[in-house]
Amino acid sequence: MAATRTWILEGKRPAAVVVRMERLYRRQLRQLASAVERAARGDGGAADEYVSLWSELGSSVLERLRASRPDAVLKSATGELLVVEAKREPIEVTSERLLLAASLAPVSAWVAMEGLRRGLGLSLLVEIRQLVPDATPLLPRSGLGVHWETPERLRTALFLIGRAVVGRIEGRSGSDGGGAVLRRIMEVFTLDKTETARLFGVTRQALEHWRRYGVPADRQAKLTTIFSIAELLERNLKPGVVPGVVRTRAPAYGGRTMLGLIEADEQGRLLESVRSSFDWAVSA
Secondary structure, three states, X not given: XXXXXXXXXXXXXXXXXXXXXXXXXXXXXXXXXXXXXXXXXXXXXHHHHHHHHHHXXXXXXXXXXXXXXXXXXXXXXOOOEXXXXXXXXXXXXXXXXHHHHHHHHHXXXXXXXHOHHHHHHHHHHHHHHHHOOOOOOOOOOOOOOOOOOOHHHHHHHHHXXXXXXXXXXXXXXXXXXXXXXXXXXXXXXXXXXXXXXXXXXXXXXXXXXXXXXXXXXXXXXXXXXXXXXHHHHHHHOOOOXXXXXXXXXXXXXXXXXXXXXXXXXXXXXXXXXXXXXXXXXXXX
């Protein structure tokens, strides 16, 4: 049976797609843009508001997608909306992956070219399409865009929003013990149990206990930060290269690898380094 067509997954022209997005979610997009602008002026509460609004909008779009494509999105026993991957298995960290997209959306090529309100909407939609196997990819047009704030204020917004995103994911991970997040990290970095245990400075036996019963509360912050690094790398690098990248020694890290920094509990520094390297608008 052929899948039902929907603008959420189809349409190659960003301008046409975002018109549909604005028609349905104009108020939410305005609220998102307003929260980002206030975060750029140093309002930490606005950053938290932005992350909450982003999460709510993402859930709304997924719910709409589920109505037309129940094969693409399912609802878990706890009511969480999960995108179904190519192997017909639900992506357990759907919400977390959408949340991470919020971190760089304000400085994405979409925002630089389409403006803050429309660009944020396109950034979210692009992320959803990346999760759904048969979705049509959206590509920004070539050329330079206009930044909506000064580089200093953009960095302020990114810092506050990044902190809010990590805090929210940490809270979500705590609700299920972080098992899904831990599995996702192992998948992206292609880590075996020994390598994963080394990252956290524990034994394989302790790691196996975590996999069964959840990651301890005092390790949730590190778990969330590593997850953020993994998702940023996979989203911005070519398929299949992340495992090699995290195992390559780099002068910027004192001749160490990314995994080495994480083992040394320097994952916070690494996250900021990775995030800044992909801050398209700030570095342009």
